[in-house]
Amino acid sequence: MESAPLSLRFIIVGGSISGLACGYVLRRAGHEVVILEKSDGKTKTGGSIRSPPNMTRILNEWPGMDTLLRSRGTKCSGYGFRRADTLERVGFMQFHEQIMSELQADFLVVQHNDLCDQLTSLCLGAGAVIKYGSKVVDVKTAGGSATVSLEDGSSLSCDIVVGADGHNSIVRAIMAEDAEEDLESTHTVPGINISVPTKVIEQDPEFSLMCDYNELSIWMGSGSSVVGTRDKNAETFNFSICSLASLDIDWDESHEKKIPLPFDLSGYDPRLRKLIGLASACYPTVHQLYVQDDVVGLDGTAVLVGDAAHSALIHGSHNSAMAIEDAATLGRLFSRLSHRKQISMLLNAYQEIRHSRTSATQDSEYQALVEISIPSGPIQEGRDTALKASLTMDFEDFQNAAGSNNMLVQIWEQYLVLFAYNAIEAVDDWWSMWGSMIDELALDELADNM
Numbered sequence: 001m002e003s004a005p006l007s008l009r010f011i012i013v014g015g016s017i018s019g020l021a022c023g024y025v026l027r028r029a030g031h032e033v034v035i036l037e038k039s040d041g042k043t044k045t046g047g048s049i050r051s052p053p054n055m056t057r058i059l060n061e062w063p064g065m066d067t068l069l070r071s072r073g074t075k076c077s078g079y080g081f082r083r084a085d086t087l088e089r090v091g092f093m094q095f096h097e098q099i100m101s102e103l104q105a106d107f108l109v110v111q112h113n114d115l116c117d118q119l120t121s122l123c124l125g126a127g128a129v130i131k132y133g134s135k136v137v138d139v140k141t142a143g144g145s146a147t148v149s150l151e152d153g154s155s156l157s158c159d160i161v162v163g164a165d166g167h168n169s170i171v172r173a174i175m176a177e178d179a180e181e182d183l184e185s186t187h188t189v190p191g192i193n194i195s196v197p198t199k200v201i202e203q204d205p206e207f208s209l210m211c212d213y214n215e216l217s218i219w220m221g222s223g224s225s226v227v228g229t230r231d232k233n234a235e236t237f238n239f240s241i242c243s244l245a246s247l248d249i250d251w252d253e254s255h256e257k258k259i260p261l262p263f264d265l266s267g268y269d270p271r272l273r274k275l276i277g278l279a280s281a282c283y284p285t286v287h288q289l290y291v292q293d294d295v296v297g298l299d300g301t302a303v304l305v306g307d308a309a310h311s312a313l314i315h316g317s318h319n320s321a322m323a324i325e326d327a328a329t330l331g332r333l334f335s336r337l338s339h340r341k342q343i344s345m346l347l348n349a350y351q352e353i354r355h356s357r358t359s360a361t362q363d364s365e366y367q368a369l370v371e372i373s374i375p376s377g378p379i380q381e382g383r384d385t386a387l388k389a390s391l392t393m394d395f396e397d398f399q400n401a402a403g404s405n406n407m408l409v410q411i412w413e414q415y416l417v418l419f420a421y422n423a424i425e426a427v428d429d430w431w432s433m434w435g436s437m438i439d440e441l442a443l444d445e446l447a448d449n450m
């Protein structure tokens, strides 16, 4: 990537996946970057991230990522669908080799820690500064720049603040207050992530049979569902249990919470209940899905990325992918910056490019959750009958049925739209339409000031 002719000072609030990814691409584009992370940066989590092809493709272009993903990533062969009440396997949406090679990237599972460690070394190698133990408590804007206040009473100034501070983002809250807007929630999805030691599963033939190591295992319940992800490098098999029912539970943010689970799993097959009951750790979550709002604010000095910007389901397949796409988009746009006048245009471009993509992904992910959690009855039976056809359909059958109203083919086509998205091409397409105008505006401004 070329360095931008004009360098800005960015402060990034949050040093997890989206903050680190932004830090790397913005620094690589020639900007000054300081990342403020409230944690000590030492705490390691055992969770796994899904990296669908649209994310893997971006990461593969970053130094060392290809090697990391090859050595530490676990390749997924598809989504395997089972009934939660009987464990019957009713469908398999295979990630066919032919399609994946056209997409030029795999669907992988990778450790959250591994990804964060590699992103951290990319940031530091590129010259970004990361300050741990730095909790941001306020952001103010004046005269085209922003001041970020920290809990310890210190403050820092910059041209642009990037809110990469996750689902409960303080930067987003300050932006919404400034714009006098309320965050409008569409759905609430209570969920639980649990980890079962892999050893426990491997020692029991019954559990080993239930948990396919090569696919994303989905157990479809009545009003809830379980998605199991196996990462060959993790000591645990991770399960996300999501419910569509609202729960009146006072959750805390503790990552140490243990079972019993507050969901009613009585309709699940006893073997699945037993497996879930073996969890060594249990992380409850309540995910609010928001109506997608402006991601640029505070007079054009603040922008949001990752979970702070949108609410791609944390139990879905695209939460981290959206964060990486956001970063790639912002970095690519700001690698073109040559004049201050262009800042607002590039931020608006970011908003325009990302809004439709993240809204569509959020909707698609929620819809997928609804489909795998259909309450028992005729609609659920229709879904299972349609899914069963996938067990005998091969690649040619899918190809021949392209564009038809076959439910399976339609689901697969939806996946492909998500997987085929290329964040860099989206920016380059936008630039080919508007870039010359933006450059001319900057030149006019320069001429006026001479």
Ligand SMILES: Cc1cc2nc3c(=O)[nH]c(=O)nc-3n(C[C@H](O)[C@H](O)[C@H](O)COP(=O)(O)OP(=O)(O)OC[C@H]3O[C@@H](n4cnc5c(N)ncnc54)[C@H](O)[C@@H]3O)c2cc1C
Pocket (backbone or CB within 6 Å): 013, 014, 015, 016, 017, 018, 019, 036, 037, 038, 039, 045, 046, 047, 048, 049, 050, 112, 134, 135, 136, 137, 164, 165, 166, 167, 169, 170, 305, 306, 307, 308, 314, 319, 320, 321, 323
């Ligand atoms: C420790 C951790 C482990 C995770 N493990 C998994 C997992 O195993 N599987 C999975 O699918 N998803 C996981 N996630 C969520 C996943 O990272 C995100 O959904 C997705 O990658 C988008 O990331 P993000 O960087 O936008 O948000 P987040 O991952 O939520 O990161 C936000 C960061 O901002 C920091 N922060 C928040 N407020 C402030 C503040 N006021 N000042 C300074 N810093 C602040 C937080 O400490 C955090 O590091 C995890 C998140 C975290 C924080």
